[in-house]
Every structure is written in structure tokens, then in C-alpha cells.
Amino acid sequence: MKKINLKIKYRKKTGSNYNKKIRNKNIIPGIIYGKGKKNILIKINHNNLYNKIIKNQNNKKIIFNLKLNNLIIKSKIKNIQKHPYKNKILHIDFIY
Numbered sequence: 001m002k003k004i005n006l007k008i009k010y011r012k013k014t015g016s017n018y019n020k021k022i023r024n025k026n027i028i029p030g031i032i033y034g035k036g037k038k039n040i041l042i043k044i045n046h047n048n049l050y051n052k053i054i055k056n057q058n059n060k061k062i063i064f065n066l067k068l069n070n071l072i073i074k075s076k077i078k079n080i081q082k083h084p085y086k087n088k089i090l091h092i093d094f095i096y
Contacts (some may be wrong), residue, residue: 004052005065011041023090030092032066032075037096042068050089053080064094 009083011022011029019029024042032040066073075096 001061001063001076003063003065005054005067006044007067008042008044010068011043014041017074019091027080028089028092030094032094032096033078034096040068040073042066042094044057046089049092050087053077053089066094 008030010055022029023046026046028044028046030042030048032042032046062076064075064077066075073094075094077092078095079093080089081091
């Protein structure tokens, strides 16, 4: 399995208005979740994520080392929501 390092940040707010604002700044909202673990709301730079996913077409077999401040979370992509006709990611779900 391939491992990819990716920097992420906490996302404190939720809702469609907030998500639209950050998407306009080229930031993707997302979440990290797992059974019996607390959900973590995140945001990621679109270009960094998009380039790493496009280069690795079979992204279900990639392990992401998500760097959140000094914490590293190993996870996989659970779901990616894409815009219907633009090459843009709208939301991403990671599972750990």
C-alpha cells in the first residue's frame, strides 16, 4: 500500500454557508471518523489533495498520514464528493 503525507487543519464551523466560503478560498471541508472514536472536522487545501488523488487513481488503497498540528492520523478515504462537471472536490470523508 502506498502512503501519502497530507497537512490538514481543524475546522471549527459547519454549515453550507461556511463551507461555500472556504471552498471559494480553495479549501475543502472534510471529516475524519471511526467506530468508537470522536469525529474530527477538518479542512484541506484543494490543490494539495487533488494532485495527490489524481496521481494515485486507486485512492481506496492509499494510506494517508494526516498531519494535524503535531498529531499524525493514519486513515483511508471513505468517500469523495465531487462537483458534477467541474474538476473540484466538494467534501472528503476519511476513516481511521
